[in-house]
Amino acid sequence: MNVILASTSSLFGGNYLEYLTDELITLFNGIDEIIFIPFARPGGISHEAYTEKARDFFSSINISVKGLHEFADPTEAVNQAKGYFTGGGNTFLLVKTLHELGLMGVLSENIKQGKAYLGCSAGSNIGGINMKTTNDMPIVYPSSFDCMGLVPFNLNPHYLDPNPELKHNGETRETRINEFLTQNTIKVVGLREGNWIRVVGDKITTEGSEMSRIFEPGKSPYELQPGASLL
Amino acid sequence: MNVILASTSSLFGGNYLEYLTDELITLFNGIDEIIFIPFARPGGISHEAYTEKARDFFSSINISVKGLHEFADPTEAVNQAKGYFTGGGNTFLLVKTLHELGLMGVLSENIKQGKAYLGCSAGSNIGGINMKTTNDMPIVYPSSFDCMGLVPFNLNPHYLDPNPELKHNGETRETRINEFLTQNTIKVVGLREGNWIRVVGDKITTEGSEMSRIFEPGKSPYELQPGASLL
Numbered sequence: 001m002n003v004i005l006a007s008t009s010s011l012f013g014g015n016y017l018e019y020l021t022d023e024l025i026t027l028f029n030g031i032d033e034i035i036f037i038p039f040a041r042p043g044g045i046s047h048e049a050y051t052e053k054a055r056d057f058f059s060s061i062n063i064s065v066k067g068l069h070e071f072a073d074p075t076e077a078v079n080q081a082k083g084y085f086t087g088g089g090n091t092f093l094l095v096k097t098l099h100e101l102g103l104m105g106v107l108s109e110n111i112k113q114g115k116a117y118l119g120c121s122a123g124s125n126i127g128g129i130n131m132k133t134t135n136d137m138p139i140v141y142p143s144s145f146d147c148m149g150l151v152p153f154n155l156n157p158h159y160l161d162p163n164p165e166l167k168h169n170g171e172t173r174e175t176r177i178n179e180f181l182t183q184n185t186i187k188v189v190g191l192r193e194g195n196w197i198r199v200v201g202d203k204i205t206t207e208g209s210e211m212s213r214i215f216e217p218g219k220s221p222y223e224l225q226p227g228a229s230l231l
Numbered sequence: 232m233n234v235i236l237a238s239t240s241s242l243f244g245g246n247y248l249e250y251l252t253d254e255l256i257t258l259f260n261g262i263d264e265i266i267f268i269p270f271a272r273p274g275g276i277s278h279e280a281y282t283e284k285a286r287d288f289f290s291s292i293n294i295s296v297k298g299l300h301e302f303a304d305p306t307e308a309v310n311q312a313k314g315y316f317t318g319g320g321n322t323f324l325l326v327k328t329l330h331e332l333g334l335m336g337v338l339s340e341n342i343k344q345g346k347a348y349l350g351c352s353a354g355s356n357i358g359g360i361n362m363k364t365t366n367d368m369p370i371v372y373p374s375s376f377d378c379m380g381l382v383p384f385n386l387n388p389h390y391l392d393p394n395p396e397l398k399h400n401g402e403t404r405e406t407r408i409n410e411f412l413t414q415n416t417i418k419v420v421g422l423r424e425g426n427w428i429r430v431v432g433d434k435i436t437t438e439g440s441e442m443s444r445i446f447e448p449g450k451s452p453y454e455l456q457p458g459a460s461l462l
Contacts, residue, residue, distance in 0.1 A: 012398040043406065044413030090410050092369075132369050137407040138323075139363050139414045141376045158401035167243040168424060170389035175274065176368040179321050182275030183370045193399060 002027060003117045003150055003199035005124035007157045007191035007208075009088050017057045017120075019194070023207075025061055027116050028083050033064045035081040037107075039097040040089025040122040050087060058085075078106050081115065088121025088157075091134040095126060096142035108148035117150070121157045124191070128154040133180055133188050135173070151197060151204055152187075153230070154180075159190030159213060177215045188215040189230065197230065204230040233258060233347045234381055234430035236355035238388045238422035238439075240319050248288045248351075251427070254438075256292055258347050259314050264295045266312040268338075270328040271320025271353040281318060289316075309337050312346065319352025319388075322365040326357060327373035339379035348381070352388045355422070359385040364411055364419050366404070382428060382435055382461070383418075385411075390421030390444060408446045419446040420461065428461065435461040 004020070004027050011019045028034060038050040051067030058065045065085070071077035078084075084107065086094070098104045104126070111117045119127050125134050127150040131142075135158060162172040171179070177188050189197065195208030206212040211223040224230070235251070235258050242250045259265060269281040282298030289296045296316070302308035309315075315338065317325070329335045335357070342348045350358050356365045358381040362373075366389060393403040402410070408419050420428065426439030437443040442454040455461070 041413075042402075042410075044410055093410075093414065132371070134369060135401060137364060137366070137402075137411060138369060138376060139407075139411040141363075145369060145372045158399065160399060160401065168389065168391060170366060170391065171273075171368075176370075179273075179275055179324075180368060180370040182272075183324065 001111060001117075001150065001199045001201065002114060003111060003127065004119070004196050005127040005151070005155060005191075005199075006118070006120045006196035007124065007159065008193045009120035011194060015057075016053060020196070021061065023196070023198075024118065027118060028061075028063055031063065031082045031116060033066065033081075034058065034083040034085055034116075035068050035077060036065045037068045037084060037086040037094075037098075037123065039068075040087055040091065040094035042087070042089035050089075054085060054087060074101055074103060075106050078103060078110060081110070083116035083118075084111070085118040086120070086123030086126065088123055090139055091122040091125045091131050091136040092138050092140050092142055094122045095131050095145065095147065096140050098126070099143045104146070104148060108150065111148065111150055124155050124157050124197070127151055127197075129186055130154065132184065133177060151199065151230070154186050154188045155197070156188055156190045159192045174213075174215075174221065181215060181217050185217050187217075189213075190215065190221075195226070206230055232343060232381065232430045232432065233345060234342060234358065235349045235427050236358040236382070236386060236422075236430075237349070237351045237427035238355070238390065239424045240351035242425060246288075247284060250425070252292065254427070254429075255349065258349060259292075259294055262294065262313045262347060264297065264312075265289065265314040265316055265347075266299050266308060267296045268299045268315060268317040268325075268329075268354065270299075271318055271322065271325035273318070273320035281320075285316060285318060305332055305334060306337050309334060309341060312341070314347035314349075315342070316349040317351070317354030317357065319354055321370055322353040322356045322362050322367040323369050323371050323373055325353045326362050326376065326378065327371050329357070330374045335377070335379060339381065342379065342381055355386050355388050355428070358382055358428075360417055361385065363415060363417075364408060382430065384461070385417050385419045386428070387419055387421045390423045405444075405446075405452065412446060412448050416448050418448075420444075421446065421452075426457070437461055
């Protein structure tokens with residue numbers, strides 16, 4: 001496989017995808033066109049507007065972008081594509097739409113056969129086993145929480161450390177993931193902003209500027225340095 | 232109806248339910264025993280341990296507490312009960328369990344016929360039309376997101392204002408609720424900690440120490456003072 005699952009599309013104050021430019025040139029090496037999957041629709045913007053945002057960035061590295069919503073037969077479009085990018089937004093909306101269109105398995109198969117895939121945030125969640133560790137609000141009801149399983153664990157993008165100064169009783173991110181582990185036996189990778197998971201062949205590593213926080217059933221959470229293996 | 236839907240069970244630094252003591256004496260006036268619904272299981276604690284926590288508080292106002300998990304026939308237990316308290320935790324786990332046991336409708340009917348109900352956090356979410364505005368992590372897959380509809384809107388407990396100093400690209404609570412409104416036409420009450428919704432007969436008001444933030448389709452969010460009508 002040849003996959004990047006990034007915590008976020010943009011660093012604070014940075015431009016869209018800019019911090020990943022070098023990585024994306026490598027990921028999509030030899031590919032002049034990719035399909036963008038705009039279904040997560042951040043803030044409810046149109047598929048067209050979201051695709052345009054992706055197109056703007058990828059034109060800077062000489063890759064053209066087609067939105068998956070533009071195709072009459074999206075299954076055929078996925079099967080014909082050379083590479084994919086799924087943008088962030090709401091994971092429930094993304095997963096619901098992919099299941100409704102019957103695309104979750106089709107996309108997964110193509111990527112497992114070696115086609116390049118970039119996911120950001122919600123687009124990274126769907127690379128995990130299921131979406132049960134998303135931070136997003138359940139604004140729609142998907143027919144299933146199952147995802148592509150490109151990696152043998154779940155992700156928590158935008159992972160945020162507890163703020164000891166916050167006088168608020170909402171659960172911290174760590175508490176939420178520990179609750180997940182009371183009901184599931186799946187490993188979770190807390191991906192801080194600035195980090196991504198890289199899959200090359202059968203190697204899976206955590207990359208980027210931050211440590212990644214790993215949660216496993218029956219263990220205390222622990223940290224992995226950039227470059228560390230996730231298998 | 233005679234209902235309290237509270238944002239949180241405890242104020243920061245306060246004891247469990249303490250800030251609601253006077254309200255709960257009024258809510259459960261004339262009632263010497265209630266049923267506690269422990270299914271949200273905060274942090275994965277046992278139903279027994281969670282019920283004990285509720286029992287500790289209610290003994291201070293001379294109300295005894297039985298955990299719903301203690302009954303062989305939970306439907307019968309709900310039908311026989313004089314009042315209810317559903318504690319917070321994970322809304323997905325709570326809603327999944329209530330649907331599995333066939334209790335969502337039974338509980339709703341009893342409350343709509345006048346039995347006293349207290350919900351905190353996840354226990355308040357289930358008083359809304361559906362759970363699509365919860366903050367919780369989808370750690371399990373419920374058979375439906377539908378809730379009791381005690382009030383003609385949805386709730387967002389632990390509502391938190393955006394922190395302008397946070398250098399993080401995860402969605403703010405307001406962004407999430409606005410995303411909900413792109414997919415749904417249901418009003419949402421953002422309940423800051425310290426606030427609750429009070430239903431007495433056919434009157435619904437927002438109460439507590441804070442303003443409540445209201446989100447409606449096609450309107451800018453607006454604030455309501457404590458005591459303001461929510462109908």
